[in-house]
Amino acid sequence: MFMDLHMHSSYSDGRNTPEEMIEAAAGIGYEAVAITDHVWRTSDWVPAYAAHLEALKERCRPRIRLYSGIEAKVTSLDGDIDADPSFDALVDLILGSIHRIPKTGGYWSKSDREKAKKSEIIGDWLQAFYGLLQNPRVDIIAHPLSELNGFGVRETDLPMAEITDRIAASGKILELNVRYNTPDQQVIRISADKGAVFLISSDSHAVPDLIANSRLVREYMDKEHFRIVDIDRYLSFRTSSSP
Ligand SMILES: [Zn+2]
Ligand SMILES: [Zn+2]
Known part of the structure; x- marks a missing residue:
């Protein structure tokens, strides 16, 4: 299915209303679309x-x-997400993402990069990422590994075999995010070989992004050989297996 299941509207930091994003997606020829606005625990809207x-x-x-x-x-570090549990039943999909790498008592900042050992940042990232993979509330891991770029971490610094094992074993949907161009090809290929399921998403914040990014979504669909999630089947399975 030609679809884009990650985009933002004017409910959070997007520039267009849900109606405008959906209309544009239909015009592009998408068969399915998801509006996935940023939330915080306190988002009473x-x-x-x-x-x-x-x-x-x-x-x-x-x-x-x-x-x-x-x-x-x-x-x-446990992979908890900034969303009130009451939100879970209200929406079809929960995307979990790491925007800032947690550490004990806070988050790593770019200025810490000079002071800290890279291995400490990687250790905390791994713990938070594995926590996210284990978080039963989360369906989709959004832009995985994107947050490491700002800390100068390369894939060769990471335990790739362990990371891809954990991704595959988690049963989570792994997003290939065309906006951040992440995760890198190695993570995609190894995780796909181990049975991970993928989604290609644009993370668009406005109609022009959605239109421009749709070409990349299409290119990845044509080029890659991994398994793209059957979202209806996934949702019906999740609904029937929840208490
Ligand atoms: Zn994000
Ligand atoms: Zn996003």
Whole structure:
């Protein structure tokens, strides 16, 4: 299915309304789209947002399938996410992402980079990333490994065999994010060989991004040989297996 399941609207930091993003996605020829705005634990607008997307589903159905989602940031080394648990049942998809690398009592900042050993930052990143992979609330790992770039960490610095084992064993959907061009080819190939399931997403924040990025989404779909998630099957399985 030609789809893009990661984008933002004016509910968070996107420049367009959900209607405008969905309309543009339908115009591009996408068969399915998800609006996945950034949330925080305190985002009291989430119930109204979710209800709005539910109402739009009906209106869009003849042209494009709509899924509702949120993107929540990791807040601790355990892989906890910055979203109130009451949000979970309101949306179809929860994207978990690391925007800042947690450390004991806070986050690593770029200025720490000079002071800290790279191995300490990598150690904390690994712990948070593995925590995220284990977090049962999360469906999709958004832009995996993107946060390491700012700390000068290369794939050769990482235990790639262990990381890809954990990704494959987690059962999470791994996002190939065309905006950040992440994860790198090695992670994709090794994880795919180990059975990981992928999604290609644009993380667009405006209609022009969505249009420009759709070419990259299409290119990856044509070029790569990994397994792309069957999202309806995934959602029906998740619904039937939850209590
Ligand atoms: Zn993000
Ligand atoms: Zn995003």
